[in-house]
Structure formats: C-alpha cells, structure tokens
Amino acid sequence: MGYLEQFKVEEIKGKLTTDLSYLGKLYKVKKSKYITRNIEHSLLDDFIKKGWEVEGKPMATKTKIRKQKEHSKQFEDDIWCQFYELGFRHLNYDENLHLPFSSNEEDTKQIDVVAINHEAVFLIECKSSDKPKKITFKDEFELLSLRLNGFRKVIEQAYGKGLRVKYIFATRNLKIDYNDIDFQRLLKTNSFYYNDNTYDYINNLIKSYKKASLYQFFGLVFKNELINTEKIELPAVEGKMGKKTYYMFSIEPEMLLKLSFILHRTRANEAEFPTYQRLLVPTRLKGITKFIDDGGFFPNSLIVNFSHQNKHKLIFEASSRTENSLSKIGILKIPNAYAIAYIIDGQHRLYGYANSKFLSTNTIPVVAFDNLDSKEQLDIFMDINQNQKAVSPSLRTDLEEDLFWESPRADMRIKALRSSIVKGLSNDPNSPLYKKITVGEDKAVLSMENMKLGLIDSGLLPIAKGNSFDESSVYYCVYNTHNHEHNIEMKKAKKEITEFLKLCYECVQEKFPVIFNKERFFIISNRGSFAYISVIGSLHRYMIDSKILNKNSTPTERYTAIEKYLIALLEKLSSLNQEVAQKQLDIQGKSAEKKWLTFFQSLINEKYPEYSPSELTDWKERQDENLQDEGGVYIKSVERRIKTSVLDKLKSLYNEDWELEINTIKTTCQGRANAENEKNYKEGIKDRVDWMEMFTINDYKKIIDDNWGKTPKENSNFIKFSDEFSIDIGEGINNRKDALKWMSHFNSYRNTWAHEGTKNKGLNKDEILFLKKVYNHFFNA
Template identity: 55%
Template sequence: MKQIEIDQIKNKLTDDVSQLGKIYKSKKSPFISISIDHNLVDDYLNDGWEIEKILKTKTRLRKPKTHHKMFEDDVWCQFYDLGYRYLNYDDTFKLPYGKEPEDKKQIDIIAIDKETVILIECKSSEKPKPSGSLKTEFEGLERRLDGFRKVIDQVFGKGLKVKYVYATRNIRIDPESIEIERLVKTRSFYYNDNTYEYINSLIKNYKGAARYQFLGLMFKDQLINAEKIEIPAVEGSMGNKKYYMFSLEPHLLLKLGFVLHRTRANEAEMPTYQRLLVPSRLQGIRKFINEGGYFPNSIIINFAQKKHKVYFEPSTRTSDSNSRFGILKIPNAHAIAYIIDGQHRVYGYSDTNFTESNTIPVVAFTDLDSLEQLKIFFDINENQKAVSPSLRGTLQRDLLWDSDKADQRLSALRSSITIELAESTNGPLYNKIEVGEDSAILKLSAFLNGLKNSGLLPKARGNNYIPESTFGSIYNIHNQNHKREMSRSEKIVVQLLNLCYELVEEEYPEVFNRERSLIMSNRGSYAYISLIGSLNIWEAKHGKVDQKSSAKERFEIISKYLIALLDQLKSMSVEEEESLLSKYGSGAEKKWSLNFQLLVNKVFPEYETEELVIWKERQDKDLLAKGRHFGVEIEKFMKHQVLQKIQEIFGDDWELEINSIKRKCLERAEEEKEKNYKEGLGRTEIEWTEMFTINDYKSIIEKYWTRKPEKDQEYSTFQDAFSIDIGEGLGSKAKSIKWISKFNSLRNSWAHEGTKEKGLSKEEVRFLENIYQLFYSNVD
C-alpha cells in the first residue's frame, strides 16, 4: 500500500482521549443534535427537528436517531466502555481488501488496542424479523477477511489479532443455519441481542475487568502467543480425577481464565452455573488487595483441551506419596481455564498494584465437562458453610481493633461491647445475644446497629469523624491513644447498658421475661439502646453529663426517663402492644425508636429530639388535611394549565402530540372502570383526561417548555407558568421544575390511605402552601 492510502485509513480513526470522550457522549444520546442560526429554525422544525436549547446566537435542535444509527452507536459505546481507545470517529470508514479500487468494504465500527483489531458490521431492524438470505453477505467473507488482515498488518503493524464481528439487533438468524456455519468457518463472531446484553452486564458488574471475559468470549482457544507458560507444579489425584497444584500470577490467569456465566450468550456451553460478579464485592476485594491483603485459599479451574493441550513433565516422585513434582506447560491461549470457584478473587486482582508481582494458589483439573464443573461448584457452595453475619460481626473485634482507620476501630469497638454484654456472667444479657455461631434470642446485629445509631459512640468515614455524631459521645475523639480510649469507652458503655437492662430485669420482670417482649426483642433492643443514647445526648446538651461522667452518674440522671417508658410498656393495652409489635419490614427499627421517645415525651414534655418533633407533626391529622387541601388545589391548577396550554399551542392536533401519554391514560381509565365494576359500583364512564399523573404533567411541561402558538409570540409559556425557585435558583429547566418531583413525592402522603405513618411535616406543608399561593395569586 502507498503511504497516502495508509494515511487515509488512519485519518478516519482517532486515539485522542478528549475527542473520544466527546464522541462517546454524543453517541450515548438517543438524539442527533445540531446548532443553527435562529432564522433557520422553522425550516428544520418542519423537517422533524425539535428545539433543545436556545442560545445567544444559535438554536440547538435535535431529533431522534434512526434505529440503525442508535444500534451502531450503542455498540461503539460498548467497545469504548471495554477500554478501546482507538476507534473510528464517523460512519465513512472503509477498509480495502484487494488491489482493485472497488475492493473496499465499509466497516461500521473498528476498535483497536495493543493486541487486537475488532471489525464490526451492524445490521438491525426496528421490529424483530427473520434475516432473509445472507448468502451474499458471508459467501465472500473469507476472501475479504484475508485481505483485511494483510491491510491491517501494513497499516498498524504485524501481530495484531483480527476479529470480524457480525452484530445484529432484532434480527433472527437460526444458529444452525448455513449462514452461521459460514460465519463460524471464518473464525468470526456472531454478536446478537443476547451478546449485547451480556457484555453490558459485564461492563456494569466487572467495570475494568470486563475486558478479560470479553476477550475470552471473542478469542476463545486462540493463542495469545506461541510461548507456553512453564511453572512448577504438583500432580495428584482425587475422586478419580487428575489435578495439578501450582501458583500463578493474576495477570496470566486473567487472560487464560473464563467464567461460565448463566446467560443466554453462553448457551453453547450449557449447562452454565456462575452468577455475575457483585460490583461492590469486587471493589472491596481490589481495595483489600491494594492494602496488602491476600487470600490463602486456592482458585479452582478446569483446563479445556479441545485445541490446546496442557502438558506435565514429571521430575520426581517420592516413595511416601502418589503425588509427583514437575513442570506444567500451559498453552498461552484465551479462555482455556474455566474458573469454577474464585472468580471474585481472580477478577479482584484486575486494576490493582499486584497483578504481576503476586502469585495465587491454583488447583487445576483437566477436561471436565460442564456437568462435572457444575457438580464441583455445587459441592463447594453447599458443603462449605458461608461465614454467618453473626460470626462476621464477632470477628470484627479481633480483625479491626488495631486498624489505622477510625471507622474500622469503631466497628471493632461496637463488636467488643456487644460481646462483653453477651459473655459477662454478671450482666442481665448473659447468653441472650448470639455471638459467633452460637444462637440466642437476640441477634448481634440489633445491638451493633443500635450502638451505631445511638450517639453513645461517634461515627466516622475512613479516618474522619462525622462532626454531628461527636456531641454527647462517650468516646473522646481527641485522645490519640486509640487503644486506651477504646478500652475506656467500652467499659463505660458496657456498664451503662448493663445498668439500664438491670432496671428492666429487676423492676419490671414481667417485661424482661416475656417471650414476645417489647424490650427483649431485636427491634426492642435497637429502640432501647437508641433511646439510652438519645437521653445521654439530651442531658449532655443541658450540661448534666460530659465525657468525664461515669456510667453510674449517667444512669442516675437518665433512669427517670427509662422508668417513664417502662411504666407505660408495662401497662400498655393489648391493642397498643399489638400495634407496636406489628411494625415490621423496612424502617421498623426507626418506628420502634420513635415510639419509645414518644412514650417518654408524654411524661416529660421537655424531652424532644428533632426527629421526634418532625414525626409528631406527621401524625397531626389537621396538618395533613391542610397539606392535602393545598396539594389537591395545586394538582387542579396543573391539570387546567397544562391542558389549556397544550390545546392553545397545537389546536385540534393536541391529542396526537401527547398520544403516548393518552394511551397510558386510557389504559388507566379502563382499569379504574373494571375496578369500580368489581366493587359493585356499576358501569362508570371515566374520561381519559382524569387519569393524568404528576409525571405526565411534568413530561409535557419539559417537552414543550418554551413552545408558543405560531401566531402569538407574547404567549405565556410553560416556562413562564411553572418555573419556581425552591432555593437553588432558576438557572436551568431542571432547577426550575425540581419542585414538581418534590411535590409528587409528598403527594403520596395525602393521596393514599395507610400512609398516616408518613404524614406531612410543618416544613412540607409550608412548601405546599407557598406553591399554592404562587399559582393562585396570579389567577384573575
């Protein structure tokens, strides 16, 4: 090839990171955007464009991408997300494959890195349909690919692995068809809807590590290079299966490895058995490794030897063992090592500082089929008992006590306090809290969570204490002798809690010993510990206790409040008790805690926490009714204004403009009619315009934000009618209508029965009143 031809090819590609980032942002959008002079807008609007934003000298317009364009852009973005940073920047890339001028083929996407060149051709349909004949498409593919490889060698240098990808969306091709047979024969890859979704899942869950699994998918069994990996190994036998034990650098195992995920993209490998990685767990493992952590247990793999054989060269065997030592020679090929157990550990090494310097222990079988791998996987996961939450919480004391991070030391401290409460033979909670694997009537987590949210101890993120959590805390954050301070504060907290529980045990035995107790239950324990902490903070605010106060001094000051609580619990009616006991699910612990505070407040009205004040407001039926009145009127105003304006802007075509919303409203109207009929209300006609939701109004307001009737340029737009500053200014559409989302969230408090627990606070009612006044003060 001539240099000018090489330059023409390279000029259609870019590795400029800044430019690629802008292209990626553009391709992620479902719209094509352009900026034009204001005087040209009408012509473009008639051609299907819509106004996105009006600038000083230009108007930015947009229109939806075609289905095929969106598909191409989606696939381009996938390869960008996989880490490719040398890609085509427009749709006019053509690659020669022969000597004649016409021997060129458009490539929709080309993605290049240091090792691979991926050539992608995209075909799509807006609706699912059969592919039709692909004879012309694939019959000459082998010759074209041969030509492509020669050109790529000349343009980008020799040694790059080339993969042709035929990508489809909504196109059905029989996997047993002659077309797929022709494609596979050329060692190309068929990239269908399942593949696209699977790779999206990999990117979401694996982040940077997705690349390794992707390369295994694309280049399965293809050599990375011709040099074998030679490592010392021990050969052994168990369960009539030969296996090898060795240590291998993570970066090698990442390239050799492949995980049989349960996904349709791996249907040819069925049965598959692995779950996708858990992103948070992967992130935690990376952090653990980068901080010097390691895993002493082995990764379990299976070498698939369909194309490349693993060879063991023995050197010695002792008379005392059937095992023998030697050199294991592993082909350096993609996806020949199926990871049966340990995928989180393997992929956790990606993007760490130790992928090449560490070695990890491996147990490798050979030639296990998928069923045998599945059996091993189940045996490991069924017969190896996972560490229970209780044991993990218990171990925190030993693992984190000497940590150099404050949040970890506080976790250890909470764990140590709870263990001391459970194991102290002198305390009322002896043997009543589960510790390690030992079961008990109270869960460890109830005490860990209660201590965390009580205020008896501060909270921290990393080495930074959260300021608002330090006031009233027994733990002195300024003491740099962490071990001494932890021991000191542990002693005080344990003594204080034991004194508080002894009060229940000795003075209120009927409460303490009851099987379904309001105190001796998980939710009750959380609420009781939270109340103790709240009372400690309350008295600290009034100067009655400080960090020098002993446990006994604190108890003597707060005991009157606890007695007020316990007296009411003791005399609580069956109905009241059942009401409290029935609070389950998300937020139940918090509800119990607030109820305990409320019972104390009834006897000591001066005791009020900020959260209790707001919670009491939310129980106020008059306040809720006032808020409901404003909310209903606001919604009426929105409906009237939105329908009036949309009709004024579009005239007789207004329903067609919002037809997608109308269809949903009609469906809701039919459902409401059916519901009324089944409830014995007979046939009731319901207008579809009665079924708008707040989000429907919001969608219309957003879409036609600045739209005006053609003949009325002085028209009051949606922007004029619905822009409201809620403290963040009116600098953008999003800020101007942020109030709608807040209004919609509050609407649930008055629109549905059974939400009285939530209610409305005074601040929320003031918000509704302000919106109401803004709307109706402008109405003649």
C-alpha cells in the first residue's frame, strides 16, 4: 500500500491528460514563442506599456495581443513539445504539478514536465538562463536520491508496477562543472543530464526519424539498462574472422531497434568513442519503409557490434559443428538491454522497418561482432564507406581524432590531437565557442578546417613528419615530445591548450561582446579564427622568448601573460573606421588568412612596439616603398644584362645560325608575341612586339645550361656562360645545377615585384640583399 491517500493520487493524475484533442491544442500553444490574450480595447494602452504588442486586426469588442515568453517558460514548453513530438500522448497539462516524495505533506517538489508511455515515466526538471552563465545546483542534487525513491513509490501507486521511472535534469544556457561533487550526485542516481547538446540532438532525431526517433531516444537515456532480465535466445552460427568472433542470425526489427544504438557524429554523443554515423535522410527513410511495405526486402546483412559495458555479455551455446567447417551452430543468448548493439552498417534498413507494417512479423539478417573496440568499429565503417559519396569530407576531418589517436606515427597523433582540441572547444557547453564550430552533423558558422589551420600556425603543438618532430617547433609548443606515454601526454596537451584558448575567447566574449556576437566579422569568422588563434600562438612564443612563460606554465598563467596584448588588439578592432574594416573584411584568396594575421599583429604592435614578430617585420618590409624601388633597380639592371650577354654569346658561338640553335624557344617567344600583338590590336594599340622581347628568365636559363662550357674557335676573349653566370648563393657550388640555382630565386623575386597580383606582397630585406648580391656579381665584380 502506498503512503499517499487515494484522493491525493487522483489529484496528481488529474494534472495529466491523455485527451488527444486537448494535447494537440496544448502543443500548438506551447510551440508558439508568444503568450496571447484577448483583451478589451480600453485596456490596450496599459498592456502596451507592459511590453505586449497587438497581433492581427482588432475584433469587434476585443484586441488580440501577444508577448514573448520568458526564457524559463519557453524552455519548459520546448521540452514539453519535444516529448510530444517523440510520440508521448500522456503528458501534464497543469504547470503547477508538485510531486510528493514522502507522507509528509511538505515534502513535495515541482516537476516541470511529466511524460508517460507504456514503458516509462519521465520526470523532467528544467533550469535555464537567457544568457550563458556558470552555476551550481547543490540544493537540487543533495537530497535527490531520497526524493527519487519517493517519486518512484508515488508513480507505482498511481500507475502500477512495471513502468520505468527516469528523472531528467534539463538545462539551457547553463555552464556546469562536470567534476563538481553536486553534479556527480546527479549521475549517481542514474538520472539523465539533458543539456543544450541533447536538446539539439533530439530535435535533429525527430526531423530525421519522425516517430522512429523514440527508439534512439530510449537508447540514449537508458543506455545499457536492462529492459528485462530474460535473455533473448536466437538460433545462430558462430564464426571467426581473423581473431574476431562474429555471429550470424535473424531477428525481428522491433526487437533489434530496442537493443540498438547509432553512434551519430554529434555533440550529444561526444562521450562515446568513436562516433561515426550520419543522421538518416528522412526522404530516403520514407522510401525504404514504402519499399518494405510493398513486399521488398534486403538480402544483405546488417553489421552490428555488441558492447560488453555493464557486463552485458553475449553467451553462445554450441550444439554442433560440421566436419567440413570451423563454424558452429547453436543458440545465441543476448542480454535484453537498451543500446548494447551498435549499428555499424545498415541503419537505414533497420529504421525503415520502424514505421512498417512488418515491424514485428519480418526477420532481418545480422552479422554481429562481439565486443569490438572502438577503433575496430570505425575501421569497418570506413572500409565499407570509403569509396562511397556517403562519407563527407567534413565527417572525414571530424573522424581524424578517432582514426589516428593511437597511431604509431607522431604526425598522425598530432593530427588527431588538433581535431580533438577543436571539438573540445565546440562541444563543451562551458566554452565560448560552444556550437559555433561545424562538427560532424552539427553545422555552425566556423569551419573545423580553419580552426585546425590556426592551431598549426600557432605553434602550440609541435610539427611532426613520420615519427620525427621539427626541433624548431618543439621549443615553443605545449606538448612534451619526450613523454613516450603518448595517450597521457595527448590528453594533458588537449586539456591545457583547450583551457588556454577558452580563456582567450572568453576575453572577447566578456570584455568585447559586440565583436564576439557579430558573426563573420573579425573573431567569429573563418579567417578571423585562423588569425586570432595564430596571434595567440605568436604572443605565446613572444612570452616564452621573454622568459615569462615556459613549458610548465598553466593555462591561466599563459592567458594572464598575453591578456593585455589581446585587449589592445580587440580595442583597435572595436574602434576601426568602417572603410578600413571593410577593406580588411573584403580580402579574398589563398593569402587572406596570413594577411589577417599580420593585420592583427600590426594593431597590437601600434600599442606595444616591443612586440614585433618575424611575420610582422617581414610584412612591413614588403610594404616599404623604398625597399621595393631598390629591388626594382637591381631586377631591371640584371635582367637587361642577362638578355644582352646571352644573345651576344649566342651570336658569337653560332653567327647567323644562332636563331636556328634556339628555334624551339624562338617559336614559343613568337607565340607570346603574337598573342600580345593580337591583344594590343583589339585594344587599339598600334605598337607591335618583337619576339626577342618575349624571353623569360627560364628561357635564358635553358640557353645558358645548354651552352654551359662552349667557346667559339676564333674568339679567344670569349667569356664562357659557365664563368659569367655561376653564382654561389651560400650553399657552395658542386655542379652546374648549384651554379644556376640563383636564377630560380631571381625569377621568383622578379615575378613577386613585377606582377600586378603580388604587388601587395612585395620584397623583404633578405630578398633585396640577395638581388643586390646578384647585381654586384654582374656590375661590381
């Protein structure tokens, strides 16, 4: 007998309804973002002053008004609607539902949403904030275990035994420390934490799976919990593939749907390792269901993996083995538990049955592996899908963490670590970049790729090739390359770098919210992501060179050291005039990210001149007009000298046959001249270009190379090509290739200086010094 009097039980039950018509109307009201009222016309002004607004045209005696719901009310309604969309048709309609947890009349707790179906009762408590904030819930969780025991007794008294009771603590815009002792109390009660990631994921499930989403939802909230203690017994064949055991059997789709779980690549499944599946395509799912209902079938097997979590192990009882086969025939006993069968391949086929009339009357073939580790599951998935369009480039990038985390190669492990850091920034509700980076199925304003490129450029992680680290990158990075416990070091580096970057982005979020909240601007944009993370790395290197930071510095110490420089940058970005800002935002092309980086660095340098990184110094030199003019003098003088000398030597060597000797080059030059003359003609320019004006540096280089040591018999004063055009660029000369290497550098610098598309790049001091050396070789030798 329960501890509540029956009238109390009926009072609680009376605050829930199964009236489908009423639930439908209530859903429409709760789905709306507004509260609506019909009021007398005379009261309108008073309501307008309180924030209400008119909706539609006035009626004869009334005016319809509306007001946006408070965030707490909106969140409760959103959760209620989500359970309605999942298919629940036994829900609370009364928002003032206080559930007793003892016989003491004062021991009650308000429950915001109650949802019931034939298997379970969900008690959902909702907490929210209009803006993201950190919070603890000591009062909520301290006595939770005691309250839940009482709630279960009330549910049993009201609805009988057999229903599973699950308490859900749902939050929106709240940052919770998962290591906090109070949060751990929540988890110890076997309750489910329903955060922003979960809410978004369930919404996506509903869009993709419709009514079938309930199977995946149950798998999510009841993962590894027993449905009942009776094992499912199926005839099966046991086999070996490599060192792995697998089973082949047939099973009803309805039964497998309850046991199965799909590791969708979303933030809500981040704790799983790995996750690799895409959400289903709704139109395809509908087509598969129709195909099945029209008598169609799939002869190929689903591929699943049975997890051994919580000791839910498969048991195979062999009955016989044929003489000609290693396979065994027998009975496979499967634990009857939620989400123990991970679908590796065949999710569309399985969920196509969810809404089919053959859900419980057909059987489908299955190949089931027994307790594969995460990497093995992923390998099978990739092997099946690698040649199919189904695995998108963004998913492949997202999978790098899982594919390469335990790789024997250092460069692959660093690649996995970069992926993991970016996902940590995006998936953690406590991160300023939460849900702002596209990860797997979760689309957002920032791309993973630009974030990863920023990390590469930042130097916070070392550069590796194969199993060797670039020593120049090791000095500044956070990662300890000498720690051969790779898994431990990777986790440590991930935690430290993620926390460091979070603090740097919190600086923008909290101190410069206008910049932070403006998408596709200077910080929350793809080019901005690269530039901001790169400049963080540049400042970090500067602090290490200044002996302010070292490898043992904490994330907080790293942030504190560079904070004033970040604030200088953000203040400058906040005060840019519109023309300058737009000019920077309009920069396109492959070099855009680097240009944004030097722009950021220059803004910091204006306030702190002592911060002058090599990239910025290089950029300033390339903008120096005096340097560019000096370089132009050297280039034009050397180019004229090469042309005159090469052609004079050709004439001395071959006399009137010199043109025939270079006929292939002449033909190419003639083609260039013809194209240029045609262009001039169409533009109304009468001047004509001679083919001898169309030589390139590479043409000269080939002529020099082909005639390297030749001399004319009759000219004893002839200076050989090898004597005039050999220049040591500082690497020594061991052969003709070394002697002519300067020409490739000269040609590159000449093109940088001369071509319209690279004029913003210019030449730096080192390049000018090289050109001066070449110039002196010809004119001051």
